[in-house]
Amino acid sequence: MRAILRLLVAAAASLALGLWSAWLSVRSPAPVDTIRLGVWQAWPNAGTSDADPYSRARLARTGEIPLGSGEGLMLLALTDDSEEPLTASCDYSIAGQTPPARLWTVAIEDQDGHSIGMRDGVAALASDTLLRADNGAFRISLSPRPQGGNWISTEEAQRFRIVIRLYDTTARTGTELTTLEMPKITRGFCA
Amino acid sequence: MNGLSIARTWPLPRFSISAIAAVTAGVLMAAGAIHIGAILLVPVFAEADGWSRIVPYAGADRFTEISVSPTGGVAGLDPLFVNGACRINLTEAPAGITVNARDRFWSVALYNPDDVIVFSLNDRTAIEGSLDMIVVNRSQNAELKRAATEDITLSIVAESPSDDLIALLRLFAPTKTAQEDARRIMAQAECLPAPSVMPARASGG
Numbered sequence: 024m025r026a027i028l029r030l031l032v033a034a035a036a037s038l039a040l041g042l043w044s045a046w047l048s049v050r051s052p053a054p055v056d057t058i059r060l061g062v063w064q065a066w067p068n069a070g071t072s073d074a075d076p077y078s079r080a081r082l083a084r085t086g087e088i089p090l091g092s093g094e095g096l097m098l099l100a101l102t103d104d105s106e107e108p109l110t111a112s113c114d115y116s117i118a119g120q121t122p123p124a125r126l127w128t129v130a131i132e133d134q135d136g137h138s139i140g141m142r143d144g145v146a147a148l149a150s151d152t153l154l155r156a157d158n159g160a161f162r163i164s165l166s167p168r169p170q171g172g173n174w175i176s177t178e179e180a181q182r183f184r185i186v187i188r189l190y191d192t193t194a195r196t197g198t199e200l201t202t203l204e205m206p207k208i209t210r211g212f213c214a
Numbered sequence: 215m216n217g218l219s220i221a222r223t224w225p226l227p228r229f230s231i232s233a234i235a236a237v238t239a240g241v242l243m244a245a246g247a248i249h250i251g252a253i254l255l256v257p258v259f260a261e262a263d264g265w266s267r268i269v270p271y272a273g274a275d276r277f278t279e280i281s282v283s284p285t286g287g288v289a290g291l292d293p294l295f296v297n298g299a300c301r302i303n304l305t306e307a308p309a310g311i312t313v314n315a316r317d318r319f320w321s322v323a324l325y326n327p328d329d330v331i332v333f334s335l336n337d338r339t340a341i342e343g344s345l346d347m348i349v350v351n352r353s354q355n356a357e358l359k360r361a362a363t364e365d366i367t368l369s370i371v372a373e374s375p376s377d378d379l380i381a382l383l384r385l386f387a388p389t390k391t392a393q394e395d396a397r398r399i400m401a402q403a404e405c406l407p408a409p410s411v412m413p414a415r416a417s418g419g
Contacts, residue, residue: 029237037241041248049256070331080253082329083260086267087290091334094321094384097290125338126319126386128294136289138282147293149388188292190319190386191336 049080062106063098063187063205067195087136095124095190096200103208109184111177113213115165117185119206123199124189126150129163131175131183139180146180148173161206257329264288264329265380272299272380275407277400291384296396298383300405302349305377308358309349310369310408315399316343319386324349326376333372346370348411351377361413369411381405 048055055077058065068074069082070089082089090097102108103115109131117129130147132138139146148163154173155161164170165185167178177183185208194203257263267288271280277298280288291297302309302324311322315337322345323334337343347370350358355373383403385396 033237033241034244037244038248040241040245042252044245045249045252045256049253070329072330072332074330076253079329080256080260083257083263085289086260086262086264088264088268088288088325088382089290089331091321091323091331093334093336093339094323095336128292130293138291138293147388149294149386152388190321191338 045080048077049084055081058200060098060201060203060205062100062102062104062208064100065096065098065200067092067096067200085136090188092195095188095192096195098187098189098205100185100187100208103210105210107210108182109165109208110182111167111180114168114170114211116162116209116211117165117206118162118209119160120204121150121155121159121161122187122189122192122203122205123194124150124192126190127192128188128190129175130186130188131165131177131180132186133180134182134184139183145174145176148175166211264290265325265327268299268325268380268382269301272301273405274301275405276300277381277383277403277405279397279400294386294388296385296387296393296400298385298400298403300381300383302379302381302405303377303407304349304351304354304374304379307407307409308351308354308411309379309381310404310406310411311345311347311349311381312404313340313345313383313399314343314402315385315396318392318396320399321384322347323382323384324372324374325380325382326374327378328376332374332376332379335370339370347372348408349374349379349381351375354412357412 056066056068056075058067066078069078071092109115127150128147130138153161161173163173163175165175165177167176194200268280271278271288277300280291280297280299282291282293282297313320313322319337321334321336323331326332339345349372351374355371358371383400385399387393387396
């Protein structure tokens with residue numbers, strides 16, 4: 024009797040541990056098979072036939088449509104550079120140099136990867152209309168209130184994440200990707 | 215005597231270090247097996263994967279727009295793009311895809327029920343902004359290679375491991391005007407069965 028009880032406890036512990044560790048590794052965004060560049064994360068193998076079982080499980084769970092290798096690469100930031108989560112009660116600035124891509128876009132989206140609609144202002148900007156300094160450097164303000172220069176509105180967002188999509192880019196290959204210089208996300212005024 | 219010894223009806227279990235180690239190892243091994251099983255089973259049982267979310271939007275023999283709604287709908291699409299989807303079935307015949315779009319970024323991806331993009335290209339591959347692409351399965355590709363016709367050499371041939379596919383057309387459209395242009399381009403783009411590209415069979419029936 025006691026042996027059966029012990030076996031049941033051990034089985035329950037195994038089940039809990041196994042499922043919990045599986046959940047940890049497929050929640051969005053998955054910590055497995057990730058390339059990290061500061062706070063930016065990329066999954067160059069996601070949605071390809073080279074994808075590992077973890078990436079497959081993650082995509083099946085989140086339902087995201089990835090970019091193909093001939094299309095581009097998505098990079099995701101969940102926090103600012105001080106590792107604090109991104110919220111609409113703070114202003115942020117994204118500043119840096121242009122990544123190596125023919126076209127790239129910056130957008131904010133919710134925790135499930137859906138784009139956020141805005142009443143006023145925009146939730147996304149593209150590289151072709153970005154205002155830049157003479158040396159090619161750019162600065163984008165994220166704020167619920169209108170800002171001068173490049174502005175992305177966060178008024179309809181509560182918690183959000185920042186996505187940069189590089190189109191027709193050389194950055195998908197391993198060595199290019201690890202040396203990619205991504206823009207900094209700095210937190211400003213918080214309400 | 216004290217009350218404690220009366221209350222206890224069974225002796226305290228005694229564990230040796232080796233028994234604890236054996237049980238821990240067993241639990242960890244079983245947990246590992248369950249972990250691997252769960253990871254492999256997620257894609258099988260997931261009902262809200264990308265494929266099943268995008269299927270309702272995919273047109274038959276033409277591209278139809280995937281509406282970008284703030285909640286629900288298809289995740290991971292760029293809000294600055296007009297996205298279209300077309301369902302392709304290669305069982306009967308290859309499929310032909312043509313897109314004519316200049317002066318903007320666009321891309322085409324072939325997506326399969328396993329949530330894998332089996333083929334993708336962008337407008338740089340297109341000749342003067344026009345794409346003429348044929349999608350084939352393995353046996354159709356082998357047949358095409360045996361009897362390469364001149365028409366085929368002008369097209370891009372994409373081989374797909376599966377017969378069921380969705381072609382995704384993403385057109386960069388950051389403004390209202392660009393969106394209208396993109397919808398026109400999408401309406402004019404073709405996504406049709408192309409039985410004529412296959413070489414005629416010598417036997418004739």
